[in-house]
Amino acid sequence: MNGYGGSILRVDLNSGTISRQPTPAALARDFVGGRGFGLYFLTREVPVHADPLGSENKLIISSGPLSGMLIPGGGKCDWTTKSPLTGGYADASMGGHFTAEMKYAGVDSIILEGISPKPVYLFIDDRKVELRDATSLWGKGAIDVEVSLKKQYGEEYQIAAIGPGGENQVLYACINHDYGRQAGRGGVGAVMGSKLLKAIVVHGTQSIPVADLDAYRQAGMALYKACKDSDGLKDWTRYGTTIVVSWCDEVGALPTRNFSAGSFEGGKTLYGPVMREQIVVTDKGCFGCPCPCGKYSRMKRYGTQVEGPEYETIGMLGSNLGISDIQDVAQANLLCDDLGIDSISTGGCIAWAIECYEKGLLSKTDVDGLDLRFGNAEAVFAAIKLIATRQGKLGVLLSEGVKRAAQKVGNGSEKFAIQIKGMEQSAYATHNATAMLVSYMTCDVGAHHNRAWAITYDLQVGRDRVAPDKVARVIWLQNFRPMFDVLGACRLQWVELGIDRDLYMPALEAITGIRRSWEDLEKVGERIWNLARLYWQREIEDFGRDWDLPAPRFYEDPPTTGVTAGQITRFEDVQRLLDMYYEQRGWDANGAPTAETLERLNLTVVPN
Amino acid sequence: MTATLRLVGPLKEYANGRSELVVPSGLSVRQTLVGLGIPPEVVALVVVNEEQQNKDYILQEQDVVRVLAVIGGG
Amino acid sequence: MRLYVDQTKCSGCHACQVACSLNLFGVTNPKMSALVIEPRFPAPGVYELKVCTQCGDCAAVCPTEAIKLNERGAYYVDFDECNLCEACVTECSEGVMFVRTELANAAWKCDLCGDCVPVCGTGVLWVAEKEQAPV
Numbered sequence: 001m002n003g004y005g006g007s008i009l010r011v012d013l014n015s016g017t018i019s020r021q022p023t024p025a026a027l028a029r030d031f032v033g034g035r036g037f038g039l040y041f042l043t044r045e046v047p048v049h050a051d052p053l054g055s056e057n058k059l060i061i062s063s064g065p066l067s068g069m070l071i072p073g074g075g076k077c078d079w080t081t082k083s084p085l086t087g088g089y090a091d092a093s094m095g096g097h098f099t100a101e102m103k104y105a106g107v108d109s110i111i112l113e114g115i116s117p118k119p120v121y122l123f124i125d126d127r128k129v130e131l132r133d134a135t136s137l138w139g140k141g142a143i144d145v146e147v148s149l150k151k152q153y154g155e156e157y158q159i160a161a162i163g164p165g166g167e168n169q170v171l172y173a174c175i176n177h178d179y180g181r182q183a184g185r186g187g188v189g190a191v192m193g194s195k196l197l198k199a200i201v202v203h204g205t206q207s208i209p210v211a212d213l214d215a216y217r218q219a220g221m222a223l224y225k226a227c228k229d230s231d232g233l234k235d236w237t238r239y240g241t242t243i244v245v246s247w248c249d250e251v252g253a254l255p256t257r258n259f260s261a262g263s264f265e266g267g268k269t270l271y272g273p274v275m276r277e278q279i280v281v282t283d284k285g286c287f288g289c290p291c292p293c294g295k296y297s298r299m300k301r302y303g304t305q306v307e308g309p310e311y312e313t314i315g316m317l318g319s320n321l322g323i324s325d326i327q328d329v330a331q332a333n334l335l336c337d338d339l340g341i342d343s344i345s346t347g348g349c350i351a352w353a354i355e356c357y358e359k360g361l362l363s364k365t366d367v368d369g370l371d372l373r374f375g376n377a378e379a380v381f382a383a384i385k386l387i388a389t390r391q392g393k394l395g396v397l398l399s400e401g402v403k404r405a406a407q408k409v410g411n412g413s414e415k416f417a418i419q420i421k422g423m424e425q426s427a428y429a430t431h432n433a434t435a436m437l438v439s440y441m442t443c444d445v446g447a448h449h450n451r452a453w454a455i456t457y458d459l460q461v462g463r464d465r466v467a468p469d470k471v472a473r474v475i476w477l478q479n480f481r482p483m484f485d486v487l488g489a490c491r492l493q494w495v496e497l498g499i500d501r502d503l504y505m506p507a508l509e510a511i512t513g514i515r516r517s518w519e520d521l522e523k524v525g526e527r528i529w530n531l532a533r534l535y536w537q538r539e540i541e542d543f544g545r546d547w548d549l550p551a552p553r554f555y556e557d558p559p560t561t562g563v564t565a566g567q568i569t570r571f572e573d574v575q576r577l578l579d580m581y582y583e584q585r586g587w588d589a590n591g592a593p594t595a596e597t598l599e600r601l602n603l604t605v606v607p608n
Numbered sequence: 609m610t611a612t613l614r615l616v617g618p619l620k621e622y623a624n625g626r627s628e629l630v631v632p633s634g635l636s637v638r639q640t641l642v643g644l645g646i647p648p649e650v651v652a653l654v655v656v657n658e659e660q661q662n663k664d665y666i667l668q669e670q671d672v673v674r675v676l677a678v679i680g681g682g
Numbered sequence: 683m684r685l686y687v688d689q690t691k692c693s694g695c696h697a698c699q700v701a702c703s704l705n706l707f708g709v710t711n712p713k714m715s716a717l718v719i720e721p722r723f724p725a726p727g728v729y730e731l732k733v734c735t736q737c738g739d740c741a742a743v744c745p746t747e748a749i750k751l752n753e754r755g756a757y758y759v760d761f762d763e764c765n766l767c768e769a770c771v772t773e774c775s776e777g778v779m780f781v782r783t784e785l786a787n788a789a790w791k792c793d794l795c796g797d798c799v800p801v802c803g804t805g806v807l808w809v810a811e812k813e814q815a816p817v
Contacts, residue, residue, distance in 0.1 A: 069710055070700045070801070097696070104711065143724060155721060156713065179723045205785060207709035217704055224697070224801045231627065232617040235653065235676055237804060246660065247652040247678055272653070273660040281727050283804065285693035288700065290803020292693035296727040305727050456678045459649040498617055 002211040003065040003511040004028060005103045005204075009129060011122060013195050014055065014114030018129050023108045029514065032524060033064030035091055035485040037109045038080025039528055042089070043535055045111075052084035052187070053169055053194040059112040061102070061160075061200075064488020065512050066504075068100030068208055068287065070220035072227045073490030075099055075287030079183040081191045085171040085345070085401050086422035086446050088536040088543075090186025093450070093485050094160070095286035096178035098202060101158040105204025112195060121149075121199040125157075126206065134198035138167065141338035142176035145199055157203045163340025165388040166193035170399040172345035172424070173388075176337055180294060180307020181286065184342045186423065186445050211513030219507035223499070227290045230497035237283055240293030241311035242272035248315070248428070252564030253436075253455055255320040255429045257374050258351035259418045259553055262429035263562030266324025266375075270314050275326045281305070286490060291497060299327045299334075306334035309343075315427025316347025321354065322374025332380055339388035344448075348424030349398040349405065350383050352417050361411050368392035415552040420447035421536075430554050432567035433458040435470040438577050441548045442474065444532040452477035453495070466573045471580040479525040486524065527601045530585075530593045534603070537592060544590040548578055609633045611671040613640065619677045622646045637673065638663040652678040683755055683794060684736040684812050691804040692729040694721055698798035698807060705795040707786065714785050716792035718777060734778045734792035736812060740770035749791070756794030764788035 001023060010019045031040045038060045050056035060080045067074050077099035083090030102110070105124050112122075119134040137145050142163035149159045158177065165173035166189035173189030174182045183189070210216045227233060236243060245267070248254040252262030268274070279299060284307055285292025298305045309317065309329050317336070318329040336343040356362040357372045368386060370379045372394075386395030397405050402424050406417035418425045423446025430437040435454035440447045452474045461469070484491035487508070494501050501518060509515045537543050558568035582589065586597030598604070613629045620627050622645055631640050637656075641648045641663070653676040654661050667673060696719065699712035707714050718732035734757075741749035741757050748763035749770060770779040770789055781789045799807045 068700075070697070070704060072697075072803075075695075100696070100712075104713070147724065179727075205711070205713055207703070207707075207711035207714070210710065213704075213708055221797075221800060224803075228800070228803060230617070232676060233803065235616065235655070235674075239653075243676070244652055244678060246662070250662070251649060271660060273655075282729070283691075283693050284727075285695040285803075287695060288697045289693070289695045290697065290801070292695060292804065294693070296723075298727065305725055456650065459678075460647065 001025060001028060002209050002513045003069075004033070005063060005106045005108045005208070007106050008109045008111065009107050009124070010111045010113065011131070012113050013116040013120070013131070013197065016131050018131070020129070028065075028512070030524075032486045032521070033108065034062050034076070034078040034488045035080065035482060036524065036528055037062040038078050038091055039089070039531055039535075041109065041111055042080050042082065043531060046082055048538060050082055052082045052087065052191060055115045057082050057191055059188065059191045059195070060109055062109040063099040063102045063107070064486060065508065067488030068103035069511060070217065071288055071489055071507055072223050073286065073289050073493045074488065075289060076485065076488055076490050077102065078485050079175065079188045081186070081188055082539065083186040083445070084169070084190045085187040087540055088421060088446075089532045090188060090445050091485070092174070092183035092185050092188045094175065094177055094181055094183040095490060096158070096181035097287045098158045098160055098177050099488055100287045101202045101204055103204070103208050104206050105202055106206050107202070107204075110200070112192070112197060115194065116196040119196045119198050121201060122197060124200070124202040124204075126204055137198050139164065142340045143179060143338045146176070146179060149199060149201055153201060153203070157201050159199055159201055161199035162189045162192050163338055163388065165340035166190055167198075168388065168390045168399070169193050170341050170387060170390065171401045172342040173340050174342045176340060180284070180296065180337060182337065182342070185344065185448055189340050210511045212510045215510035216507065219503070219510050223503050223507060224290060226499040226503055227493055227497050230499060232497050233291055236293070236496045237291045239272035239276065240295050242275055242295065242314060244311055245314055246271045250563065251459055252431070252559070252562055252567070253428045253433065255315050255427050256562065257322050258320060258355045258416060259425070259429050259551070260557070261559035261562040262431055262564040264319035264324070265561075266322070267319055269324050270318050270326055270329065278326055279330055289490065289493070291493060293492060297330050299330045301327045302331050304331060304334055306330050306337060308337075309333040312427045313343040313347070316344045317380070320347050320351045320427070321380055323377050323380065324375070325377065328377035332377070332384060335381060335384045339384065341384070341388050344426050345401065345424040346384060346387060348418055349387070349402045350380060352402045352406065352413070353383070353394065353398060355416055356409060356413050361409055361413050365393065366397070367394045370394065415556065418551045418553060420550055421547050423447050425551065428455055429564070430550065430569075431559055431564050432569060433463050434466055434569060434573065434577060435474055437550060437554060437569060437574070438471055438474045438581055439477070441550055441578065442478070442581055444529060451482055464567070464569070466576055468580050468584065471577060471584055474581070475584055478529060479522045480518070482528070483521045483525050486521070486528070527603060530597065530601055530603055533587070533591070533593055544592070545578065548591055550574060609669045611667040611669065611673060614672065614674045616674060616676045619646060619651070619675060631667065633667045633669045633671065636664050636666050637661065637675070640667060641675070650677050651675045683809055685733045685792060685794065685798070686808050686810055687731050687733050688806055689729060689731040691806045692719065692731050693804055694719060694729040695803070697801040697803070701797040701801045702792070705797050706790055706793070711785075713782070714790070716778060716780065716790060717798065731806065732776045732778050733807070735776060736794065737775070739773050739775065740779055740791065743769045743773040745769060748789075752793055754794045757791065758793035759789050759791055761788035
């Protein structure tokens with residue numbers, strides 16, 4: 001099948017049985033790939049109310065038709081599962097080179113099922129697919145595992161591995177690849193760890209067939225030319241996502257001390273140009289990317305190196321913890337990567353714990369004797385280790401995520417647990433940025449910014465405006481941006497370089513032989529969006545409007561410092577925004593897709 | 609007494625597509641942007657003679673200032 | 683003319699290899715390309731790159747005269763004439779002669795098509811006149 005690896009690989013870890021079936025053409029036509037395939041298999045194959053860490057949950061890894069091709073940014077795969085953190089839908093997008101290698105091995109999706117009786121890793125080498133003993137790897141950091149396996153098999157082999165965080169089933173454990181890329185959020189690493197799967201090794205030597213070779217080459221070259229002609233290319237490559245640290249600080253979006261403010265007096269030493277000067281060694285990129293955003297860094301103070309930190313980690317493990325030294329942030333980043341826990345959720349949990357400790361809601365014993373204060377990097381390093389290994393009272397408490405931790409501690413700590421649907425909010429403070437607030441509230445995996453980065457729109461049209469156009473903007477972004485995850489490509493070439501998105505369509509058609517427009521894809525996007533919503537409804541008893549509400553901090557607790565001092569969104573406006581969102585989505589007052597909407601989208605209730 | 613202002617990406621739309629402008633020195637970056645009708649909030653990064661500055665930086669004669677928009681974020 | 687490299691700018695993206703495989707074989711398969719990318723991770727955290735310098739040593743040693751000059755003045759392998767003896771592989775001081783019989787039935791090398799240059803976003807690669815050898 002043109003543009004695809006050609007097979008669905010199914011791995012039953014209970015029995016060790018592996019089967020390979022041709023990817024159905026109808027699946028490729030209707031769900032395209034990547035996140036689309038993930039949702040398809042999740043909704044159809046994981047039983048209702050399955051235990052996310054039990055035998056019935058599945059972890060689905062999917063490449064897309066643009067992965068591994070002559071396409072700028074053809075380096076993304078999607079990891080989909082039922083989230084142990086939220087109990088709902090989770091997907092995580094991973095860059096690097098794994099997705100390309102999957103295609104060269106002839107694989108579109110890997111479906112991991114059941115639980116292995118002992119630690120194993122999955123070995124894929126063209127047609128040879130085996131489960132191999134991982135006893136000697138169990139307990140090792142994810143980076144160590146990658147080094148070991150590359151040494152054993154060779155540099156061409158791509159590795160995705162969990163660290164102790166995944167082995168210990170920390171609910172926001174992640175999966176690591178290429179020394180610094182992650183399938184980060186929602187606890188995909190915990191699911192992998194619950195299956196006793198330590199790593200996946202993939203290698204393929206096949207070529208990827210295309211429908212029209214000349215047209216494909218031409219369209220791919222046109223995309224590369226557009227990227228290279230972009231006058232933003234040099235600066236974006238120089239700074240990557242750290243390009244917005246100073247801007248976020250300036251506009252009050254930089255999460256500071258557990259989102260108690262949006263600007264950080266210690267922020268200047270975290271800005272992109274400072275970081276580049278102090279620690280950056282290499283601009284490191286994913287497959288096919290002409291504008292490598294990865295900043296590979298060397299921390300002289302610790303004698304270590306890491307890919308990062310990028311914006312989210314600078315926000316969540318830097319300003320959000322009151323830490324202003326970029327080497328400390330980078331070191332915290334490394335610990336999270338190697339131990340295998342999501343840096344965003346980790347930052348959110350530790351920040352909450354610090355605030356609890358400062359308020360006397362956690363005692364010295366509760367924090368295992370750590371001097372847990374904003375700005376204390378050593379305590380942060382220790383807390384990260386406790387979490388990943390589930391040691392100590394603090395480690396155990398925080399390993400469950402901030403929502404459960406706050407439920408346990410009570411005493412009003414729920415109010416400053418910065419999460420939605422159980423997922424810790426990523427690094428944009430939304431005291432006064434209503435489109436971004438809606439984006440977080442309605443994101444289909446929890447409080448993550450990946451679907452709709454709407455904060456520029458807020459600043460352009462009036463940050464506190466509560467109006468239908470804000471909601472419309474978020475919905476458009478939500479229908480469009482995740483289509484890159486479906487195509488198996490990165491969205492940042494379009495997002496950051498501003499290239500004409502229409503350039504992708506001739507390439508997609510030349511590769512797959514199927515003509516599509518972005519409007520067609522946005523319709524697929526809308527369908528998938530509603531399918532995910534139905535999944536949440538099916539899995540969670542009382543799922544509804546309450547699950548879309550933001551942390552009370554954003555409507556009760558205006559910052560006392562910084563650019564947004566005194567600013568807050570009123571709760572009645574939060575409700576109005578939600579009402580507008582539901583109306584524009586065609587959902588009822590409790591956020592359920594209406595019968596009319598389901599019919600229009602040709603979606604039945606999620607089958608089980 | 610002038611400086612050079614370079615507009616990157618969509619910021620060019622504020623100057624009828626022009627990417628390079630000659631601007632008076634002695635004003636802050638912020639004042640310069642406002643004077644050109646560019647909302648300072650949409651500017652992500654200000655680089656003066658290849659060093660990052662904030663928007664209160666006062667333009668000196670012969671400075672070369674590059675301003676980048678916040679396009680799409682993460 | 684030959685390809686030049688500033689490997690300090692390499693981000694390890696493999697786009698050059700994809701473009702190369704399309705040119706040499708009409709396929710999307712970076713393993714069938716004529717550039718070598720060697721990641722050095724986790725430390726020092728850089729990529730090293732090897733490309734053909736068009737030195738001609740491979741052509742000189744080829745027993746079947748399979749390595750010829752094309753219209754760009756660059757050495758290339760005539761697949762029909764190659765007998766897979768691998769003398770060129772041994773001779774090549776850059777390690778950019780390739781024999782992988784699971785992928786192709788002949789040796790292959792860079793033919794200086796130049797397609798790797800426009801797909802490299804960081805400006806690692808460029809084509810220029812060969813520098814004069816020191817006397």
